[in-house]
Amino acid sequence: MDLPLTRLDPEPEIYPARKLLGRVEGTFVAPFDHFVTSPAEGLELGLEGIEGDFHAGPTRRSGSREPWYARGTEMRNERQLSIVAPDELALIARAMGIAEIRPEWIGANLVLSGVPQLSMLPSGTLLFFKGGVTLKVDSQNGPCRIAGRSVAEHAKMPDHEAGALAFPKAAKRLRGLVAWVEKPGRIAPGEDCSVRIPEQWIYQS
Template sequence: MQLPLMRFDDEVEIVPARKLLAKVAAVLVAPSDQFATRPVEVLELGFDGVAGDFHAGATRRSGGREPWYPRGTEMRNERQVSIVAPDELAVIAAGMNLREIRPEWIGANLVIDGIPRLSMLPFGTLLFFRGGVTLKVDGQNAPCRLAGRSVAENAGMPDQEAGALLFPKVARRLRGLVAWVEKPGRIAAGEDVSVRIPEQWIYRP
């Protein structure tokens, strides 16, 4: 006798997939030996990421974000592109009592405007750029003291070590996203972006 197939999806809250539209406010590149980025007219992206950028490469070395590996272990580079939102940067700046935080101070490659709570976009979200590039979101970019120190120095904070420590606290879940290149090409400032958010659910075994 065949037992009935058991289904559990009706016991889980499932959020349907959806689409959003946004715009590229700025594109930036970091020299290969520097963390901070600088504005450019276009980004040239290959399967290794942004050409010549600090975070480019098919692989990278593990760090504090991957405590399950010995530090320096070679692993896939899912952090090829750093993405931030202007409204979230403004919230961080206010929390640090600063007039502004510029995207280049924290090594951003893309500033995308028009997506509410950009940092909360889920893993697997696809960003389709009008020029043909596709990026896949890996997850949130956890704020660190390296970025905090850059903010403190560029903003001229009197106590730069305190600023470096404050940034990770204030910027939690506001520091943007990291993504990798699914389809290479060029991205220009002012370009439209179609954001495709996948169906979401919370796994509770």
């Protein structure tokens, strides 16, 4: 006779799936030779990412974020788009003692408002845009000194190296998200976005 299975470890607390509504405040594209972006009338998205963008492509080369691979190893590109929130950029700027941080300075492609704590959205969150595009969140976008130096230079901070060092601390868990294209199409400023957060739990072994 088969006996019912009994878990010996406690069941994790499950947080139910949720839906939120956001709005596209800006769209930006980077040229092939640099990560800093420029305002665009919209984003033309294929399965490889934004057409003509610095981070477009089905694959990318590994870097410092993937120490388990030799640097330069070809891997899937889960970082096709960078998404930020205006309220979080304001918090970073305040922490760095500067007037503002513009999304293009740190290579953002998409500015999304109306979503509380955007940077804390979990991996697997789906972003459904009214125009038909679907993006899937991979992870938080960890702040780095390269973006920090760009901020320091654009904000005309007196000490660029100090600004580069300050940014990773000020922007921790506020620097937005990276995502990839699940369903292609076009995203335009002013467009609504349905944010679908999956079930969440803390894994404890």
